[in-house]
Amino acid sequence: MISQKAKYALRALVALARQPTGQPVFIGDIAEAQNIPKKFLEQILLDLKHHGLVASRRGKAGGYGLFRPADTISFGEVLRIIDGPIAPLPCLSKIAYRRCEDCAEEASCEVRRVFAQVADATRAVLDRTTIADAIASNLPIRLRELVA
Amino acid sequence: MISQKAKYALRALVALARQPTGQPVFIGDIAEAQNIPKKFLEQILLDLKHHGLVASRRGKAGGYGLFRPADTISFGEVLRIIDGPIAPLPCLSKIAYRRCEDCAEEASCEVRRVFAQVADATRAVLDRTTIADAIASNLPIRLRELVA
DNA sequence: TACTTACTCTACAAAGCCAATATAGTTTCG
DNA sequence: CGAAACTATATTGGCTTTGTAGAGTAAGTA
Numbered sequence: 001m002i003s004q005k006a007k008y009a010l011r012a013l014v015a016l017a018r019q020p021t022g023q024p025v026f027i028g029d030i031a032e033a034q035n036i037p038k039k040f041l042e043q044i045l046l047d048l049k050h051h052g053l054v055a056s057r058r059g060k061a062g063g064y065g066l067f068r069p070a071d072t073i074s075f076g077e078v079l080r081i082i083d084g085p086i087a088p089l090p091c092l093s094k095i096a097y098r099r100c101e102d103c104a105e106e107a108s109c110e111v112r113r114v115f116a117q118v119a120d121a122t123r124a125v126l127d128r129t130t131i132a133d134a135i136a137s138n139l140p141i142r143l144r145e146l147v148a
Numbered sequence: 149m150i151s152q153k154a155k156y157a158l159r160a161l162v163a164l165a166r167q168p169t170g171q172p173v174f175i176g177d178i179a180e181a182q183n184i185p186k187k188f189l190e191q192i193l194l195d196l197k198h199h200g201l202v203a204s205r206r207g208k209a210g211g212y213g214l215f216r217p218a219d220t221i222s223f224g225e226v227l228r229i230i231d232g233p234i235a236p237l238p239c240l241s242k243i244a245y246r247r248c249e250d251c252a253e254e255a256s257c258e259v260r261r262v263f264a265q266v267a268d269a270t271r272a273v274l275d276r277t278t279i280a281d282a283i284a285s286n287l288p289i290r291l292r293e294l295v296a
Numbered sequence: 297t298a299c300t301t302a303c304t305c306t307a308c309a310a311a312g313c314c315a316a317t318a319t320a321g322t323t324t325c326g
Numbered sequence: 327c328g329a330a331a332c333t334a335t336a337t338t339g340g341c342t343t344t345g346t347a348g349a350g351t352a353a354g355t356a
Binding site: 151152153185187188191204205206207208210 | 342343344345348349351352353354355
């Protein structure tokens with residue numbers, strides 16, 4: 001299960017990506033439209049900003065916007081920022097490897113070998129799919145054919 | 149990330165499956181060999197017993213053993229018993245579906261559509277791979293060819 | 297039968313995490 | 327100036343995880 005926070009983050013990014021001209025959107029507007037507690041969303045967006053995914057402007061005409069093109073932001077990147085490693089076992093994480101202390105030898109660990117397959121399959125989806133992909137696949141079928 | 153408990157459960161099942169004649173093994177022996185706190189392992193095995201995966205005998209010549217053949221126990225089944233649903237979102241679980249209350253309409257949810265792919269990929273591995281598979285793939289390559 | 301070993305079951309507790317809220321700013325623009 | 331909006335940190339309540347404790351039950355053995 002991914003955290004509620006990660007789900008909020010992804011929904012917020014999708015909302016920002018939908019903004020036609022990339023104009024900034026108020027936190028309050030996103031919060032209302034997406035049913036996310038506003039103060040919680042503030043934390044999330046701030047976090048995403050610190051990682052360079054979104055940018056903000058203060059003041060009366062402020063708001064948030066994507067900092068990078070939507071087709072360069074993968075689901076995997078967002079999940080790693082918000083929820084931490086994607087790997088199902090610490091000993092399978094690429095960004096935060098940690099040996100399982102209770103495991104005798106990693107090389108012959110049956111459990112690890114199976115979950116390595118899970119990790120590969122998961123990453124294949126999450127690191128390949130971007131925010132832009134998620135929006136594109138939302139178009140009605142006929143429209144999508146026109147685009148392609 | 150799967151829980152420590154699930155990892156213990158899988159390691160214990162592998163250990164039981166390795167037992168040549170299916171003879172019962174003491175909890176204490178498994179705990180020691182696998183580096184698992186004994187009392188914690190008791191709880192786990194009891195749980196697996198209640199779900200019909202293992203059987204036990206009391207008394208001096210007691211211990212635990214697999215109740216079903218190792219090639220009928222999938223990783224997915226064990227994970228669902230110990231950790232609950234495998235799905236990354238509650239609205240994607242087959243055994244414990246729950247609507248995301250904060251999500252406007254499920255059909256058009258971009259996040260859901262992407263994670264549906266993750267769920268499929270994950271289940272493809274976990275529901276197909278059994279304890280027996282995990283052990284078999286541990287054989288040296290040459291030996292495996294002989295078996296095949 | 298007494299004894300030992302080991303399984304059964306319930307409770308509980310420390311630690312950490314999650315989701316959300318609170319509070320106190322700072323910045324920008326009209 | 328002052329309203330709107332972002333920035334930042336701290337705190338809270340509830341829940342989950344990872345065990346531990348202890349009393350009880352059953353089975354075999356001398």
